[in-house]
Amino acid sequence: MNNHAHIDEHRDDEGAKTGMWIFIFTELLLFGGLFIVYSVYRYLNPMAFHLAAEELDVVVGTVNTVILLVSSMTIAMAITSIQLKNKKLTLILMGVTILLAIIFMVNKYFEWTGKISHGIFPGSEILHQSSQGEILFFGLYYAMTGLHALHIVIGVGFIAYVMWLVKTDDVKHDDYVILENSALYWHLVDLIWIFLFPLFYLIT
Amino acid sequence: MSETVIQNHEPNYLEYKGKYKGIFAWIFSTDHKRIGLLYLYSMLVFFSVAAILGLLMKLELIAPGKTIMGAQTYNSFFTLHGITMIFLIVVPGLPAVFGNFFLPIMIGAKDVAFPKLNLVSWWIYIIGAFIALSAQFMGDGAPDTGWTFYAPYSFKTGTNMLPAVLGAFILGFSSIVTGINFIVTMHRMRAPGMNWMKMPLFPWALYGTSWIQVLATPIVGVTLLMVVLERTLQIGFFDPALGGDPILYQHLFWIYSHPAVYIMILPAMGVISEIIPTFARKTIFGYTAIVVSTLAIAFVGYFVWGHHMFTSGMSGVALYTFSILTFLVAIPSAIKIFNWVATLHKASIDLQTPFLWALCFLFVFMIGGLSGMVLGALSANVHLHDTAFVVAHFHYIVFGGTGYAFFGALHYWYPKMFGRMYDKSWANIGLAMFFTGFNTLYLPMFYLGMTGMPRRYYDYVDKFHGPNIISSLGAILMIVGLIVIITNLVRSARYGAPAVKDPWKGKTLEWTVASPPSLENFDEIPTVTDHPYKYE
Numbered sequence: 168m169n170n171h172a173h174i175d176e177h178r179d180d181e182g183a184k185t186g187m188w189i190f191i192f193t194e195l196l197l198f199g200g201l202f203i204v205y206s207v208y209r210y211l212n213p214m215a216f217h218l219a220a221e222e223l224d225v226v227v228g229t230v231n232t233v234i235l236l237v238s239s240m241t242i243a244m245a246i247t248s249i250q251l252k253n254k255k256l257t258l259i260l261m262g263v264t265i266l267l268a269i270i271f272m273v274n275k276y277f278e279w280t281g282k283i284s285h286g287i288f289p290g291s292e293i294l295h296q297s298s299q300g301e302i303l304f305f306g307l308y309y310a311m312t313g314l315h316a317l318h319i320v321i322g323v324g325f326i327a328y329v330m331w332l333v334k335t336d337d338v339k340h341d342d343y344v345i346l347e348n349s350a351l352y353w354h355l356v357d358l359i360w361i362f363l364f365p366l367f368y369l370i371t
Numbered sequence: 372m373s374e375t376v377i378q379n380h381e382p383n384y385l386e387y388k389g390k391y392k393g394i395f396a397w398i399f400s401t402d403h404k405r406i407g408l409l410y411l412y413s414m415l416v417f418f419s420v421a422a423i424l425g426l427l428m429k430l431e432l433i434a435p436g437k438t439i440m441g442a443q444t445y446n447s448f449f450t451l452h453g454i455t456m457i458f459l460i461v462v463p464g465l466p467a468v469f470g471n472f473f474l475p476i477m478i479g480a481k482d483v484a485f486p487k488l489n490l491v492s493w494w495i496y497i498i499g500a501f502i503a504l505s506a507q508f509m510g511d512g513a514p515d516t517g518w519t520f521y522a523p524y525s526f527k528t529g530t531n532m533l534p535a536v537l538g539a540f541i542l543g544f545s546s547i548v549t550g551i552n553f554i555v556t557m558h559r560m561r562a563p564g565m566n567w568m569k570m571p572l573f574p575w576a577l578y579g580t581s582w583i584q585v586l587a588t589p590i591v592g593v594t595l596l597m598v599v600l601e602r603t604l605q606i607g608f609f610d611p612a613l614g615g616d617p618i619l620y621q622h623l624f625w626i627y628s629h630p631a632v633y634i635m636i637l638p639a640m641g642v643i644s645e646i647i648p649t650f651a652r653k654t655i656f657g658y659t660a661i662v663v664s665t666l667a668i669a670f671v672g673y674f675v676w677g678h679h680m681f682t683s684g685m686s687g688v689a690l691y692t693f694s695i696l697t698f699l700v701a702i703p704s705a706i707k708i709f710n711w712v713a714t715l716h717k718a719s720i721d722l723q724t725p726f727l728w729a730l731c732f733l734f735v736f737m738i739g740g741l742s743g744m745v746l747g748a749l750s751a752n753v754h755l756h757d758t759a760f761v762v763a764h765f766h767y768i769v770f771g772g773t774g775y776a777f778f779g780a781l782h783y784w785y786p787k788m789f790g791r792m793y794d795k796s797w798a799n800i801g802l803a804m805f806f807t808g809f810n811t812l813y814l815p816m817f818y819l820g821m822t823g824m825p826r827r828y829y830d831y832v833d834k835f836h837g838p839n840i841i842s843s844l845g846a847i848l849m850i851v852g853l854i855v856i857i858t859n860l861v862r863s864a865r866y867g868a869p870a871v872k873d874p875w876k877g878k879t880l881e882w883t884v885a886s887p888p889s890l891e892n893f894d895e896i897p898t899v900t901d902h903p904y905k906y907e
């Protein structure tokens with residue numbers, strides 16, 4: 168009887184990756200809803216969006232873009248190194264990815280608190296005195312970058328979990344599809360930022 | 372020890388003893404069949420509660436004036452009723468219960484592609500359900516927006532909206548996860564020889580449904596999230612005072628929720644496409660046409676959301692376009708109906724209970740579909756918008772379609788799931804009462820709507836009294852029918868006569884395995900050579 172206890176050990180790397188790709192697609196659609204809202208309101212309030220965008224710090228935005236691009240690279244390198252059976256390097260590269268994510272979040276923190284200390288946050292008095300376009304711009308700014316930050320946090324958790332699997336040898340050179348999937352997820356987080364960055368920081 | 376001896380001792384999935392005991396053997400099981408039953412039991416509970424709410428609403432409407440509840444209670448009742456019925460029952464219903472149970476067996480697999488994820492999606496479902504339902508008991512009163520959460524009321528009302536909206540959001544996740552699981556399962560795990568054009572029609576329907584779940588749910592997810600942010604932070608997305616636009620909410624909401632109607636109805640059509648050939652003892656007519664129309668429905672369904680907003684203020688061009696597109700979706704549905712009817716033509720029909728359910732499905736679904744055409748027509752819509760006509764229409768489609776298919780599926784696959792037969796006469800008596808009650812309940816509402824009775828009102832003027840009495844009595848009869856049906860099924864799971872492998876002489880793979888199936892469905896994965904509905 169007991170030889171049937173292993174029912175869920177069926178392994179299909181190709182299937183696991185397909186599943187992850189579809190999931191990533193749903194995440195893009197999730198942000199897609201917000202992008203629709205953004206474009207509608209930008210179309211209706213071109214001037215206000217233009218002015219409001221100038222208040223965001225392009226330097227912080229650019230730095231964060233670079234950080235995410237590099238972190239995408241390090242997680243990709245982690246996949247190569249696990250294939251080369253280099254467990255230690257894999258762990259280091261994954262660690263670096265997480266570290267970069269944390270730096271991103273610290274930057275974000277200072278950026279947000281800076282804005283908030285100037286009284287610019289949803290529902291604030293200062294914001295409610297400005298034009299409707301500006302209210303919407305900052306509302307979208309907080310909602311979209313906030314949702315993105317939430318994805319960063321989830322991504323960090325995911326990668327940390329996979330690191331633990333690497334450590335316990337549950338992820339090895341011949342069985343690493345979950346590492347690939349965490350990397351895919353991380354690329355997604357990166358990709359979404361690459362859309363957000365020009366929308367909020369560059370188009371002024 | 373020889374192979375046959377081992378097979379005789381193979382425990383079926385209900386008896387199988389795994390790592391855990393008692394209830395944990397169920398709520399921690401990754402077996403797709405047990406997960407299917409978990410969904411079934413949870414849904415039966417939710418459905419009973421929501422049906423009772425529906426009955427109470429009908430009792431309120433039995434006479435003009437306040438009968439058993441006040442306006443605010445009525446508002447919260449139709450909200451909870453709608454939320455439960457839509458998000459907890461008919462959207463996940465058929466895929467989660469019968470898809471989970473039968474999809475792997477019908478395509479010759481031992482389980483779905485991601486069994487653990489499958490269990491997780493049940494847990495998400497339960498958590499989402501409890502969060503959504505908790506809205507009733509906490510905070511400042513039960514939600515009163517209706518299940519559509521229309522802005523700006525949904526973020527202005529003082530009632531306890533947050534849990535309801537968040538709950539619906541979480542339920543969406545469960546839906547997405549199941550969808551992904553099914554898609555990958557069908558792509559990767561079909562038995563050798565089963566190419567796409569040999570796959571049975573219920574899996575095909577699930578395939579179309581899963582894609583809609585995956586592509587449409589995220590949009591409503593983020594829309595609901597915006598409502599949450601709006602309520603908590605006053606961001607202004609949909610608030611005209613802050614520059615936002617409530618109509619945008621309606622667009623985003625219906626971009627999901629119209630396709631969601633097809634999440635509800637496609638699997639139902641899949642079930643009917645299984646039942647009809649089995650009891651007609653005939654190969655289904657136009658297999659390819661049914662497959663293609665399934666995909667067409669899934670596709671066109673995305674472009675008609677605007678028919679919910681004819682009276683909300685859109686440009687003339689948008690109005691015409693949505694109206695025309697809405698008529699177009701009817702074509703693939705009609706193709707299916709023709710195929711079913713053609714299958715029945717000159718067939719030697721075996722009048723078993725599941726088949727009777729399928730016939731009743733055809734009847735109510737046609738009424739639902741035709742009344743949908745009426746609503747899809749621009750001029751008629753303006754007159755009928757937000758009247759009892761709409762309520763009748765969607766109960767005919769959603770309850771009449773999905774609900775009948777659900778009970779049909781339950782009676783069709785029951786012997787396989789529980790290894791026992793139910794009492795046929797009681798099943799038919801229950802069906803007769805239910806069917807009569809159903810039509811008595813909803814037919815008068817078409818008339819009421821046409822003569823001007825609005826929906827979502829707890830009271831009405833005297834002239835609507837007559838049809839309302841009939842309708843309310845119908846509701847009582849229908850509920851009694853439901854009780855008969857469910858009691859019969861519950862009793863038979865214990866005392867029914869043991870079922871054989873293939874009680875209905877079906878041809879698809881699930882009828883080749885034991886009743887109930889063993890833990891891994893197949894001792895040996897079958898090789899498929901024939902078309903799924905091969906009758907001579």
Ligand code: HEM
Binds near residue numbers: 846
């Ligand atoms: C037990 C049988 C049922 C009865 C007696 C019943 C009755 C009702 C009534 C009286 C309303 C209120 C209409 C209004 O005020 O506008 C209503 C609304 C609704 N019902 Fe049912 N119903 C039943 C079953 C179902 C089922 C099975 C479903 C699921 C498909 C369903 C879905 C809905 C929805 C979505 C609404 C709309 C709520 C809204 O407008 O916000 N009902 N029902």
Ligand SMILES: [Cu+2]
Binds near residue numbers: 628629675679
């Ligand atoms: Cu619609």
